[in-house]
Amino acid sequence: xxxxxxxxxxxxxxxxxxxxxxxxxxxxxxxxxxxxxxxxxxxxxxxxxxxxxxxxxxxxxxxxxxxxxxxxxxxxxxxxxxxxxxxxx
Amino acid sequence: xxxxxxxxxxxxxxxxxxxxxxxxxxxxxxxxxxxxxxxxxxxxxxxxxxxxxxxxxxxxxxxxxxxxxxxxxxxxxxxxxxxxxxxxxxxxxxxxxxxxxxxxxxxxxxxxxxxxxxxxxxxxxxxxxxxxxxxxxxxxxxxxxxxxxxxxxxxxxxxxxxxxxxxxxxxxxxxxxxxxxxxxxxxxxxxxxxxxxxxxxxxxxxxxxxxxxxxxxxxxxxxxxxxxxxxxxxxxxxxxxxxxxxxxxxxxxxxxxxxxxxxxxxxxxxxxxxxxxxxxxxxxxxxxxxxxxxxxxxxxxxxxxxxxxxxxxxxxxxxxxxxxxxxxxxxxxxxxxxxxxxxxxxxxxxxxxxxxxxxxxxxxxxxxxxxxxxxxxxxxxxxxxxxxxxxxxxxxxxxxx
Numbered sequence: 400x401x402x403x404x405x406x407x408x409x410x411x412x413x414x415x416x417x418x419x420x421x422x423x424x425x426x427x428x429x430x431x432x433x434x435x436x437x438x439x440x441x442x443x444x445x446x447x448x449x450x451x452x453x454x455x456x457x458x459x460x461x462x463x464x465x466x467x468x469x470x471x472x473x474x475x476x477x478x479x480x481x482x483x484x485x486x487x488x
Numbered sequence: 489x490x491x492x493x494x495x496x497x498x499x500x501x502x503x504x505x506x507x508x509x510x511x512x513x514x515x516x517x518x519x520x521x522x523x524x525x526x527x528x529x530x531x532x533x534x535x536x537x538x539x540x541x542x543x544x545x546x547x548x549x550x551x552x553x554x555x556x557x558x559x560x561x562x563x564x565x566x567x568x569x570x571x572x573x574x575x576x577x578x579x580x581x582x583x584x585x586x587x588x589x590x591x592x593x594x595x596x597x598x599x600x601x602x603x604x605x606x607x608x609x610x611x612x613x614x615x616x617x618x619x620x621x622x623x624x625x626x627x628x629x630x631x632x633x634x635x636x637x638x639x640x641x642x643x644x645x646x647x648x649x650x651x652x653x654x655x656x657x658x659x660x661x662x663x664x665x666x667x668x669x670x671x672x673x674x675x676x677x678x679x680x681x682x683x684x685x686x687x688x689x690x691x692x693x694x695x696x697x698x699x700x701x702x703x704x705x706x707x708x709x710x711x712x713x714x715x716x717x718x719x720x721x722x723x724x725x726x727x728x729x730x731x732x733x734x735x736x737x738x739x740x741x742x743x744x745x746x747x748x749x750x751x752x753x754x755x756x757x758x759x760x761x762x763x764x765x766x767x768x769x770x771x772x773x774x775x776x777x778x779x780x781x782x783x784x785x786x787x788x789x790x791x792x793x794x795x796x797x798x799x800x801x802x803x804x805x806x807x808x809x810x811x812x813x814x815x816x817x818x819x820x821x822x823x824x825x826x827x828x829x830x831x832x833x834x835x836x837x838x839x840x841x842x843x844x845x846x847x848x849x850x851x852x853x854x855x856x857x858x859x860x861x862x863x864x865x866x867x868x869x870x871x872x873x874x875x876x877x878x879x880x881x882x883x884x885x886x887x888x889x
Contacts, residue, residue, distance in 0.1 A: 419763060436763065438815045439720050440791055447715040459710050459718065 400479050405472050412448040416441045427468035490539055491559035505553040510643040515543045521640050525619050534618050541565040617644035624649045650679040673766040684828050689864040692823055693872050697880040700853045705886040722813050723784040727889045728882040729834050730754045730776035733809050736875040738867040739832040740808045748866040757807025760794045768794050769810050770803035814838050824861045831863035
């Protein structure tokens with residue numbers, strides 16, 4: 400999955416949680432909890448949605464790696480890569 | 489027998505116009521009931537009665553302007569023997585003309601008289617309601633026909649419309665409001681909170697609770713679980729409050745009709761912030777009976793449905809105690825306002841790491857400030873402190889929640 404595709408998934412799922420926010424206007428380096436008024440249950444729903452959609456199980460200890468859009472994409476890119484490895488040639 | 493007279497509603501008032509009766513002959517009234525509405529220079533004023541008894545007779549016609557002190561109605565005060573005609577009622581049933589005679593005689597002495605026995609003006613569609621209730625209903629677009637009245641003779645009071653507003657905000661009309669009407673919700677919050685601040689003598693206490701054990705337990709518990717089964721600390725908080733409420737029934741129930749009714753079940757109202765500035769506190773039914781996993785999934789479901797405007801009517805009507813939690817952001821202390829007719833609300837502030845003494849040594853611990861706002865009509869600070877301390881104790885053993 401490309402960076403652009405991942406960004407689209409992250410943005411869509413965040414938009415499902417905060418439909419009234421123009422996601423394109425959110426600073427990708429800003430803390431989501433502050434920038435989008437995301438509470439712990441919203442964040443858990445975000446993590447759950449990513450898990451369902453991409454099959455990536457993000458442990459609680461990795462939550463800090465998901466707190467901005469840019470960080471989330473970097474983290475998910477790395478996870479996709481490690482996940483893809485066993486299936487590779 | 490006592491006369492209920494046109495009151496003086498200020499030193500400059502000489503007369504008032506009777507614009508509405510909320511009682512009819514035969515109705516029982518108690519001290520503080522609003523029985524009539526009088527139009528003065530200051531506007532329409534609801535008139536309370538200060539005697540308990542039964543309305544014997546209405547003496548003044550609707551829309552009559554009468555001087556201060558004019559008897560408006562005759563009240564048979566509590567304990568007073570019924571007049572001969574009424575005492576003879578069983579016999580009179582067979583002879584309906586007989587009891588009417590003395591009433592007719594009294595009528596002839598006192599004109600003007602009601603044309604019809606307190607029929608509501610046709611313009612109001614036959615619904616009896618106080619002007620304040622009408623005004624509120626009109627402002628908020630509530631049809632009075634959909635409001636059930638709790639006033640004398642089933643008349644709709646301001647509080648009844650407030651209650652209806654609360655329901656309307658919580659259960660929006662799905663046909664017209666796919667999205668929540670935050671203005672209506674704000675109006676309902678304002679009405680409920682104003683009523684709370686007006687009627688409930690709150691007292692407030694707070695307690696700092698070390699929740700390090702909860703965090704450690706959750707980290708272990710959640711490590712084994714996929715995201716959709718993970719538990720948040722908020723579920724531990726709700727469960728602890730529910731268990732404590734079961735042990736301290738004075739904080740779980742309703743204050744209605746001047747008395748406290750403890751609730752047989754614990755339905756924890758969960759304060760849910762709605763994006764864009766709304767708030768609702770629907771019930772997590774039997775929260776004390778649920779496992780943490782079940783409670784957590786119910787919380788997630790409830791938050792989702794509340795934010796989508798799909799709360800069930802029972803969830804709105806029957807919370808027996810409320811929990812309001814600020815979550816991981818914000819500030820450390822939250823002082824809640826009781827949601828009437830409940831008698832207590834427990835607030836959880838944000839968890840902070842503080843230097844704390846454990847076993848004689850100072851170390852960093854996660855601490856949350858838990859507050860209790862409770863109704864002094866049903867409990868005192870002493871009982872409140874024991875209740876709050878119990879919540880703190882329960883949070884020391886998360887594995888037993």
